[in-house]
Amino acid sequence: GWLQGDVALITGGGSGIGRAVAERFLAEGAHVAVFGRNQEKLDAVVAESGHPERMLAVAGDVRSSEDLHRAVGATVDRFGRLDIAVPNAGIWDFNRSLTRLSGGELAAAFDELFSINVKGYLLTAEAVWRELVKTRGCMVMTLSNASFHTAGGGPVYTASKFAARGLVNQLAYELAPKVRVNGVAVGGMNTDLRGPAAIGLRERSIADSFARSTVTGNNPLIPLHDSSVDPVDFTGPYVLLASRANSGNITGQTLQADGGIAVRGFGDRAAGGDQL
Ligand code: NAD
Numbered sequence: 001g002w003l004q005g006d007v008a009l010i011t012g013g014g015s016g017i018g019r020a021v022a023e024r025f026l027a028e029g030a031h032v033a034v035f036g037r038n039q040e041k042l043d044a045v046v047a048e049s050g051h052p053e054r055m056l057a058v059a060g061d062v063r064s065s066e067d068l069h070r071a072v073g074a075t076v077d078r079f080g081r082l083d084i085a086v087p088n089a090g091i092w093d094f095n096r097s098l099t100r101l102s103g104g105e106l107a108a109a110f111d112e113l114f115s116i117n118v119k120g121y122l123l124t125a126e127a128v129w130r131e132l133v134k135t136r137g138c139m140v141m142t143l144s145n146a147s148f149h150t151a152g153g154g155p156v157y158t159a160s161k162f163a164a165r166g167l168v169n170q171l172a173y174e175l176a177p178k179v180r181v182n183g184v185a186v187g188g189m190n191t192d193l194r195g196p197a198a199i200g201l202r203e204r205s206i207a208d209s210f211a212r213s214t215v216t217g218n219n220p221l222i223p224l225h226d227s228s229v230d231p232v233d234f235t236g237p238y239v240l241l242a243s244r245a246n247s248g249n250i251t252g253q254t255l256q257a258d259g260g261i262a263v264r265g266f267g268d269r270a271a272g273g274d275q276l
Contacts, residue, residue: 001029002243006137007079009033009071011062011124012089014041016191017142017231021086024235025242026051033075035068036089037061062089062120068127082131084242087121087164088142092193093157094201094209101154101199108198110156117160121167129175138180138251140241141168145187145258151217152188165254172252180251182241187222187258190229220260 008025012018013034022032026049033056034042042057049055056078060067075082091113101109121141132138146152147161165183172181190210195201210229222229237255241247256262 001027002239002246003084004029006030006083006242007033007075007081008084008086008242009035009075009082009128010086010088011035011068011120012142013086014038014045016193017186017189017234018086018088019045020231020235021088021238022055023049024232024239025084026054028239028243030084031055031079033058033071033079035060035062035071062087062124063115065123065127068123072127072131076131081135082128083135083137085124085128085132085137085139086142086238086242087124087139089120090117090142090160090193092195092206093154093199094195094204094206095151096154096156096199098155105199106156109196112196112198113156114160114163117157118163118167121164125167125171125181129179132175132179136178136244138182138242138244139171140238141181141183143168143183143185143254145185145256145261147183147185147254148256149261168254169252176251180241180247182247182250182252183254184234184237184241185254185256185258186231186234187219187261188229189231189234191231218264219258220263222259 003025008030010018010022013022014036022034025032031054034045035058036042039059046052046055046057058071058074060071143164144152144161146158147165168181168183175181190207193206195204234257237257
């Protein structure tokens, strides 16, 4: 495996792309700590992984620096080192546009979403960098199509994912030459992504939106039968960017794995249409 002997810590590793990356990293030979809010959910990920001896579950909230430091300490106690951190835990705003939010709702949604999607990433980076310096390790942050394009969320989510893209660049600059920092801008995936409790979206899941097929739109690759919105199909770029052997000279980059949103044209998807 490309990550043989490496130790990774993944926030939001209890479901969705975080869990899929955890399982993929295990398959590549890594030891993996998953961090999230729900201990039972994390324990199930470990139990079902097929490699419980190479996994660790730590419950906590990414808005708490103390929780994150405890997770890093537990990971290093258990596995001896930390090579890879994946800031990933996040929430979505279910495309709430500016015109559909009152000032009070906007303020509350912003505070909750930014505290997880942006402060959570920054606090994760703060908690891990000392260990990553020791191993000449790396961070691979989960970004989004909304880190580059409109309509991947409302203004609150889109601003948060542009902000996270800024963290990739700035932290790559600050932590060079010892720690590489890159991002994977994943596109729409069928996960359990939730929304801010402050505007009543805590119990709603993006899976409901996929059930109504309203998420990927006119995407060049995703609607094709041989493509997928399963998070497992988005894990390859994480392995690439986490691997010293494959991307030892790449930092401050964000790889867009969104089915080709940037190559949409005026017309329907694919110039060749049905003939391809
Ligand atoms: P998910 O809900 O399945 O996974 C996110 C995990 O983060 C969950 O396990 C959740 O419990 C955890 N989490 C949320 N808030 C937390 C907190 N305060 N502290 C600790 N853990 C917390 O959803 P997902 O789609 O896998 O989301 C992962 C990342 O992918 C997010 O950053 C999201 O913005 C990004 N993303 C998702 C999509 C998509 O379509 N699903 C598209 C682009 C980017």
